[in-house]
Amino acid sequence: METSARKRSITVGLFVIIGIVIFAVGILTVGSMKKIFSSNIAVKTIFDDVNGLKPGNNVWYSGVKIGTVKTIRFLENSRVEVMMNIEEKSQEFIRKNAKAKVSTDGLIGNKIIVIYGGTQKVPSIEDGDELIVEKIESTEEMLAVLSENNKNLLGITSAFKTISKNILEGKGTVGMLLADESLYNDVDKTLATLKQASLNAQTMTASLSGFTAKLNQKGGLANDFATDTVIMRDLRGTIGKLNETISSANVMVSNLKTASADLNSNTTSPLGVLLHDESTASNLKGTLKNLESSTEKLDENMQALRSNFLFRRYFKKKAKEQEKEEVKQPEKVE
Amino acid sequence: MSAKRKEHVYSKRLDSAFLAVYNGYTFFLRFFREAFKGRMEFQELVKQCYAIGYKSLLLIGLTGFITGMVFTKQSRPSLAEFGATSWLPSLVAIAIVRALAALVTALISAGKVGSSIGAELGSMRVTEQIDAMEVSAVNPFKFLVVTRVLACTITIPILMFYCTMVSLMGAFLNVTLNEGTSFIAFFENAFEQITFLDIFTSVAKAVAYGFTIGIVGCYQGYNASKGTEGVGKAANSSVVISMFLIFIEEVIIVQVSNYFRV
Numbered sequence: 329m330e331t332s333a334r335k336r337s338i339t340v341g342l343f344v345i346i347g348i349v350i351f352a353v354g355i356l357t358v359g360s361m362k363k364i365f366s367s368n369i370a371v372k373t374i375f376d377d378v379n380g381l382k383p384g385n386n387v388w389y390s391g392v393k394i395g396t397v398k399t400i401r402f403l404e405n406s407r408v409e410v411m412m413n414i415e416e417k418s419q420e421f422i423r424k425n426a427k428a429k430v431s432t433d434g435l436i437g438n439k440i441i442v443i444y445g446g447t448q449k450v451p452s453i454e455d456g457d458e459l460i461v462e463k464i465e466s467t468e469e470m471l472a473v474l475s476e477n478n479k480n481l482l483g484i485t486s487a488f489k490t491i492s493k494n495i496l497e498g499k500g501t502v503g504m505l506l507a508d509e510s511l512y513n514d515v516d517k518t519l520a521t522l523k524q525a526s527l528n529a530q531t532m533t534a535s536l537s538g539f540t541a542k543l544n545q546k547g548g549l550a551n552d553f554a555t556d557t558v559i560m561r562d563l564r565g566t567i568g569k570l571n572e573t574i575s576s577a578n579v580m581v582s583n584l585k586t587a588s589a590d591l592n593s594n595t596t597s598p599l600g601v602l603l604h605d606e607s608t609a610s611n612l613k614g615t616l617k618n619l620e621s622s623t624e625k626l627d628e629n630m631q632a633l634r635s636n637f638l639f640r641r642y643f644k645k646k647a648k649e650q651e652k653e654e655v656k657q658p659e660k661v662e
Numbered sequence: 663m664s665a666k667r668k669e670h671v672y673s674k675r676l677d678s679a680f681l682a683v684y685n686g687y688t689f690f691l692r693f694f695r696e697a698f699k700g701r702m703e704f705q706e707l708v709k710q711c712y713a714i715g716y717k718s719l720l721l722i723g724l725t726g727f728i729t730g731m732v733f734t735k736q737s738r739p740s741l742a743e744f745g746a747t748s749w750l751p752s753l754v755a756i757a758i759v760r761a762l763a764a765l766v767t768a769l770i771s772a773g774k775v776g777s778s779i780g781a782e783l784g785s786m787r788v789t790e791q792i793d794a795m796e797v798s799a800v801n802p803f804k805f806l807v808v809t810r811v812l813a814c815t816i817t818i819p820i821l822m823f824y825c826t827m828v829s830l831m832g833a834f835l836n837v838t839l840n841e842g843t844s845f846i847a848f849f850e851n852a853f854e855q856i857t858f859l860d861i862f863t864s865v866a867k868a869v870a871y872g873f874t875i876g877i878v879g880c881y882q883g884y885n886a887s888k889g890t891e892g893v894g895k896a897a898n899s900s901v902v903i904s905m906f907l908i909f910i911e912e913v914i915i916v917q918v919s920n921y922f923r924v
Contacts, residue, residue: 333705333708333709336708336709336712337708337712339712339716340708340711340712340715340716343711343712343715343716343719343817343820344711344715344816344817344820346824347819347820347821347823347824348820348823350823350824350826350827351823351861351865354759354823354826354853354856354861355858355861357849357853358853358856358857358858358860358861359858361850361853361854361856362857362858384857438855
């Protein structure tokens, strides 16, 4: 073989081999995607409605693709049996009481079978097992609910339309609020008043601010009240004593009250007799009168005794001692 | 008048069209007869594989790369409208594997290979080289036609594999530049929706297209006449007819594959 022919043959061979390798890689990639080359077990489930599921659609468990739908066939009572190929390495994680449902890959994606749930106490699924099915609302059912919602929404918007019309026409409380000019004026005035009040409040706040500044100024009475602990202690002591005094005064007043009550009620006691008995009072008056006249007479008698020779000497002696006392008293003062 | 009627069964155009179909049919049958009879011209087959396949690789690779990239770029706005740009890899892969790779390869090959076969065999016919081969006891059909048709049938599917890969690379480049998708994520998404049926259908298409390009080019060149004008006509007809047949085959194969798809 010529060199050029040999070179050409090698090039063609390489070209063909690379092409076949690309083809083989494509086949293997698709095969691995479809889990064809891995060991599988067959699991079935029976649905009332598969919502357009097709052979080749994926089977997911916890969001991981673990197999594909193998066959779909009708059973009695319009039920549909779906056979799934599930890879053997995922078998141990799926329990016999796991459930299956038809779902979609994304919002508008392909139909898939989602296997979920199952408890650890239950053994793993085996080849030929049947999974429990959970009925999922179909798109049509969801649309029916949405349709009902739309009707409700229409009713609500119609009601709102009527309400807004009434409001615009000034009907009802809200309508009056919006349409009545006098109400608006009142509100306007109220707002003006509120504005003034807020201005006053602002001024008051400023004054309070000044006042508090003064309070904080050291040496002031209020500051002393606020900061000097000695004053507060004295004040507390004083107030305590005042309280005690008030308590004593209360007791005294109470006693006085009791005494006066006794005086008022008990007419037989000496003071009660003095206060209430009129005859005793007139007797007392007579006695006092007699005492006054007796005193006058006694005074007269005493004057007479001074002139008597028996007592004259005594009174002279007493007068002299008194003079002496009076002389001594000014000297002490000087 | 009666003599004229006898000369044409229906009309000159219709008669010639039916005759061309008949000749094509006999040419087609002769190919199968010659292909399985006698010793294969292996060296010539390798030479044709080199000329048809390897020599077209760069052109088809470049075209495929641009096709993948442009198709991705043009598809993005439509998917972005409903926030589904993440579906771009699978969309592009489906388009490339199911239709674009095979079609692009076939159309480029029809233009390049079909015309060259038509012109080459046509010039050999008008320069009486084919007649000379017959005289020298060499079967020109087996040597010229069978090798070229087989080379087309073998190399065009292989070119399609290259084209698929390069188109997907072009699509990946565009996706990764815009969405920042990783290589693995892109190919995971791309091959997720591809089935064996898609791959085998596209291989079947490529085989059919390759055979069509080869047989049409050879037929037009082998039956060329009227001197150098006939050579040009043969080259032109090879391209036009093979492209037309490629689209017809596309429709038929898609219909058949869809039957198996459900």
